[in-house]
Amino acid sequence: MELHQVRYFLAVASSLNFTRAAEQCNVTQPALTKGVQKLEQELGGQLIYRERRLTQLTDLGKEVLPMLERTLASATAVRRKAQEFQRKGVAPLKIGLAPSISASLVLDPIAEIAKFVPGFYVELCEGAAEKLIDLLLEGEINAALVGDIQDMPARIDGWLLFEERYVALVGPTHKLANRPSIGIDDLREAVLLKRAGCDVALKIQRSYFPENPPHVGHCSGHDLHLQHMAAAGLGVILAPEHMPRLPTLKTIPLDGDLVSREVRLLAVQGRRYSPALDAFVKVARLRDWSVEACQRGCTT
Structure with a gap:
């Protein structure tokens, strides 16, 4: 079934005259008649009685008329919505962030892109790196920032943005608050606050707790909850060093800097980039993220 066939039928049903219907649709009468006949063939029955000057809808024609009217109205609405979308010049960009990768990292690139991409707007979502890769492949997000990840699919392009170390954050009254650095023995005795979905949890386990699991006191899926x-x-x-933190917290380096991670930008290989995604990838790859990450962590 094609939309022009539906339009021809509706014109005949409205005027009950093939000549006027053809004029209304701006086609020849033979073309209109052929279109209606093809529609009848697809629906498996006659829609219109043609008896010389008498033109009437059949029972089948009356039955399908309201449904075909809705079909044409829906198609018209879709076309109108698409035209409005193009006129607005909307440039959406959906970015996925792995746990513990702060949205603060993308704020300056977003602000920079908004200056020269009309209609630019961003939607951020958080998820485990493996989940974000699935969303990329499914087209649900356009790009993702992730930490350490194993077994990157061949269809995913990845660009290293920066490498960062992990540090300890403690409250001003904590017994470790005045230490110049925190060692392995200190961490083994401390109560840790666990970030759900942490991408370097295995590295932390291997570096600081190779034999016995750490003493985890509380857990949350949100960094701000843990900071409070x-x-x-x-x-x-x-x-991670780049994470913005409450001004009341103290940042203390870990002895030996045993734990670090790489932060990468991901996008789907070979897929055509929208103007917004193209701009984001270019800005991200040209940016000096090492300076950016340090500034975010040290001044926020």
Whole structure:
């Protein structure tokens, strides 16, 4: 079934005259008649009685008329919506962020792109790196920032943005707050605050707790929740250096800098980039992220 066939039928049903219907549709009468006949063939029955000057809808024609009217109206609405979308010049960009990768990292690139991409707007979502890769492949997001990841699919392009160390965050009243650095023995005795979905959890386990699991006091899927707990003296957070933090927290380096991770930008290989995605990839790859990451972590 083609839309022009539906339009021809509706014109005949409205005027009950093939000549006027053809004029209304701006086609020849033979073309209109042929279109209606093809529609009848597809629906498996006659829609219109043609008896010389008498033109009437058949029972089947009357039955399908309201449904075909809705079909044409829906198609018209879709076309109108698409035209409005193009006129607005909307440039959406959906970015996925792995846990513990702060949205603060993309704020300046977003602001820069908004200056020269009309209609630019961003939607951010958070998820485990493996989930974000699935969303990329499914077209649900356009790009993703992730930490350490194993077994990158061949269809995914990845660009290293920067490498960062992990540091300890503690409240001002914590017993470790005045240490110049925190060692392995200190962490083994401390109560840790756990970030759900942490991408370097295995590295932390291997580096600081190779034999026995750490003493985890509290857990949350949100960094800010953990920071408020740490500020209240409830434990120690092992966090990426770039993460913005509460001004009441103290940042203490870990002895030996045993734990670090790489932060990468991901996009689907070979897929045509929208103007927004193309701009974001270019800005991200040209940016000095090492300076950016340090500034975010040290001044926020």
